[in-house]
Amino acid sequence: MFFVYLTSSNILALGRAKINFARHSTYSYIWLTPNILPLDKTE
Known part of the structure; x- marks a missing residue:
C-alpha cells in the first residue's frame, strides 16, 4: 500500500513538472x- 502511494505521488510530481x-x-x-517575427497583434 505504501509502495502504491509512493508510485502515485511520483507520477503526480512528474505530471506537475x-x-x-x-x-x-x-x-x-x-x-x-x-522579437523574432514582426507581429502587429500584441496578444
Whole structure:
C-alpha cells in the first residue's frame, strides 16, 4: 500500500513538472515570437 502511494505521488510530481515545463516553454515562445517575427497583434 505504501509502495502504491509512493508510485502515485511520483507520477503526480512528474505530471506537475511536465505541466510547468510546458507552461514555461509556452511563455518563452510567446515572448520570443514577437522579437523574432514582426507581429502587429500584441496578444
